[in-house]
Amino acid sequence: MDLKEYFSLVFNDYTLRTITLGTAILGAVTGMLGSFAVLRKQSLLGDAISHAALPGIAIAFLITGAKDTNILLLGALVSGLIGTFWIRGIVKKTHLKSDTALGLILSLFFGFGMLLLTFIQKQPNANQAGLDKYLFGQAATLVESDVWLMAIVTGLCVLVLLLFWKEFKILLFDADYTKTLGFNTKTIDILITSFIVLAIVLGLQTVGVVLMSAMLLAPAAAARQWTNSLAKMVFLAAIFGAFSGVFGTAVSASQNNLSTGPVIVIVAAVFVVFSFIFSPSRGLLFKQIRFIKNRRDLKLHKTLAFMHQIAETHEDISHPHTIKILNNFQGYTKGTLKKLVDKGFVQLQGNMWSMTEKGYSTAANLYNQQTDSHE
Amino acid sequence: MNSAQIEIQLIASLVAVACAIPGTFLVLRKMAMISDAISHSILPGIVIGFFITHDLNSPLLIVLAALTGIITVVLVEYIQKTGLVKEDTAIGLVFPALFSIGVIMIAKNANDVHLDVDAVLLGELAFAPFDRLIIAGTDIGPKALWIIGVILLITLTLLIAFFKELKVSTFDKGLATSLGFSPAIIHYGLMSVSSVTTVGAFDAVGAILVVALMIAPAAAAYLLTTNLKKMLVLSVVFGIFSAILGYWVAHWLDASIAGSITTVLGLLFLAVYLFAPNKGIIAVLYREKQQRTEVSLITFLLHLKNHSEVEERHVNHLREHINWQKVRAKKVLDLALKNNMIHIDNNVVSLTEKGETFTSKAIDYIITNEDAQIEDMKDDFFLFRG
Incomplete structure (x- = not known):
């Protein structure tokens, strides 16, 4: 030894x-x-x-x-x-x-x-x-x-x-x-x-x-x-x-x-x-991880806000829409959609999505107050 | 003087000039310590180059070493940008690490390398004339002379070609950027020149003398002038002067030439530091003393103007009240008397007419704090200095 x-x-x-x-x-x-x-x-x-x-x-x-x-x-x-x-x-x-x-x-x-x-x-x-x-x-x-x-x-x-x-x-x-x-x-x-x-x-x-x-x-x-x-x-x-x-x-x-x-x-x-x-707290690795995480959260918010805009134009907020209309939006990926579903903000039926009550209220308040429910 | 001595002095002078030019800009840009960092961290570059070529004077060595110099600068800037530590700490962390790598590389291969860390740090100018450059069978002079000559030529060409750009970006970065000069290119250009000069000179004079030759003449020149061109010329003159005088001191003491050139530079700087007309330490201390007396005088006059009561203006009371030492109080009193600001009756001090107007002016200035007021007063001010 x-x-x-x-x-x-x-x-x-x-x-x-x-x-x-x-x-x-x-x-x-x-x-x-x-x-x-x-x-x-x-x-x-x-x-x-x-x-x-x-x-x-x-x-x-x-x-x-x-x-x-x-x-x-x-x-x-x-x-x-x-x-x-x-x-x-x-x-x-x-x-x-x-x-x-x-x-x-x-x-x-x-x-x-x-x-x-x-x-x-x-x-x-x-x-x-x-x-x-x-x-x-x-x-x-x-x-x-x-x-x-x-x-x-x-x-x-x-x-x-x-x-x-x-x-x-x-x-x-x-x-x-x-x-x-x-x-x-x-x-x-x-x-x-x-x-x-x-x-x-x-x-x-x-x-x-x-x-x-x-x-x-x-x-x-x-x-x-x-x-x-x-x-x-x-x-x-x-x-x-x-x-x-x-x-x-x-x-x-x-x-x-x-x-x-x-x-x-x-x-x-x-x-x-x-x-x-x-x-x-200061290290480069964790800083980078935090940076990526923040960017992902931001993308998620963007998608949610976009959905909220569409849902607003209908009387029934859970009115289903095709997934296709999200395609021309840059924050959208399959991953973010799945995350939104997991969080219970959106429901999926085949290739249609509809907003839930919870998702609607979260999206409406997204930029009004600091919701810490995501973090 | 034999030809070897002349050649040594010539090499030393050329190194001095080649160092003084980038050194002036480093001092002005507050980057003097970077030259120290470069001079240490080129070691691994030299060692790697030496392993490849087995020749201390090969151009590849210079290229590799200059590259490590630039890597140092980039690394320092990268660490600084992360915001984890301050710039000076970044410098202090990078170069010892690189230098250690160099030392370890030499130590691990000590058997097949006749490269000495001392030689890199200190150089040996005395041997420079023995390493001749021979082209097509004819001896055209020492290698070191040619290397440093070429570097100096490049430096001079760059200096003349980009003088305006360098000047503007040194004194006003914002203006330089808005005029369309890229500060990054100028910055890295200067860093490259510094690296190449350090590398080219280390063989002859060693890394530490390079730092001394870059900083000391420029610093001494900076204490004597604020004109960039004059500063460049002065630092070149200081550099050459110390190089030649240093050589003779070394000759007389039979000691390291690099060390004695540095010592001469040190004495030169000390002399300038003490005796420079406006910015030297003696001039500064004298001026500070003058200013202290002037401030005391104004305090004293204001006190007189504020109090009409006789007991407040009694000579003895003044000393107790303003809390001055005896000597100082007497000095101020004499100064005021000499300038007809006050007159003394029966040990009671009162302001004269001139003193009254002056004090009013001083109050005006203190209250409004406008520069226009003091312009007027400055003329009066210099009258005191008898």
Whole structure:
């Protein structure tokens, strides 16, 4: 049993257990915070921040000369925050739009980071190899202390979310109202943005600079399709994120030559596609089904209304007419006629039809009031 | 300078120009992030093309990659149209997914492919002169130079031929449609040019530098001018300047050329962002400060006009009443004095005749809120700034 073997490995093998736990926690925290990014229309901020973090990693290495994960991530955090606030500065103080600001910071910081990385590689220091794992991430390098760090940050993040839930929520949906209520919107805004930056920086080691934005967006975008409540969305996104992490790790561990980051992103993307299609209220499939059903109902109404017009011209409403006269009417098909019979609006005798009392009154009221008897 | 160095600088400059032209329109159309998405999502196209041809410079590769670029745009638009998520989320979902597919394809076939994800993202301009294009036995220059040259030529031809259409549809979509230009054709045309440019340039300079070269010069130019032609020229100049300076910085540091060109672009943008005459951050902050002082002054004058009682107009009381800091109150008071709006007797402030008329005018404006009133006042306004 492959699956069984895998599960026993997850529980027994140190590396696999660490990686699975790490990616699961990472997925959960990015899913939670990603919900806010998506709803605040800051989806691409994640992409910009993750790229902007690169020079921070390089500079932290240049200063300390050591490859301690925590210090490198601290550097990433600082440079990510600088990038974020520069983006805000550009959008607020100049007429450049947010997309330009994001693209600018993203490419400029990343380019600068690459300059530093290539510069470091030429340095006579044996320690420098492996810095470029931050480009695409290497989940295999996760150790227990990294997972602990992730868990602590996630705990902190949950705590802050619970504490400031009301403030985050109101700021999300009505910023002006929040201001009039006397909340310090700037502080709340900075708080949530900082946590988004923190989550992104945490994921750099695992998923890498380039794909981090998908970790932030995909679970949230998938969760958004299933609910209209913020609490449920955050919760669902955390679950989707965690599952993407676990499944992605499982798939990449079971095959050779598969890096974890891209696989996690693909799994998350599958979640999104599935949600887009199969979500009951917003999904494309059910939307299409509802669309077809509505069109059928409309056709039925048209036929009924046409019959009603004919029946009106006779004293006796159940006076029989030939089916033929319906033929030049576009809403008419054998199916719709049968449906009308089933509903008891029309009676059939050979190739003649006649309206029933019920059908007549329904048709007469068809456009006068909203009858819910059809639905 | 040897010939390889000249060739590198020439390639870099041509890429800069080829990127600056579509980049200007992307920035103006608020679609800058699309270039980032394209630059990532062309990866699967490149990989598939490479599997078929086993040649990084084959035209098929460019066609396939450009096709994936356009597929990205179409996918983003499709997702956006369903209304399930916003446009930015759609972009953020599509390109990492496509990029991941590319990375996985490379990883799964790592044995028989010498294609590196780093190479796609970063490129290596330093090697470009070694890959020569040889036709009928004669060496006619580096391949990259010819590829980007052809792309630039096409871009320039399209720009000159459709300049008017591009301009109108960029600034007024409704007008463009009513004049009979199809916005869809222009949109997809621009997207195709962006894709082709990205693909043509990635080999030389890498995908990320393409994004930087598209957005940064255009953004810097946009802070300096609002004239489309000037903006195009400026962004081309910025692009070439950073390409050449960037090359020499890389030469000096012995680091990635693409990275150092981007860094120069970043410093250039930072300089423009700080010091642009009207829209730079320093100018904006200065103007905001001026406006704050002007508003304070008007508040102050209105307060004086409203109160004839001596105790309301006492200098100390003003500070308590309007709740100003000491420095600010003094600044406003000085400004008003300098412009002969007020005079101070025994620490009691009162309006002069000039101040009276000005305040009445200001009230008129505030009440009616008509633009005609403020036109008149603007002349008076600038008098204050001593």
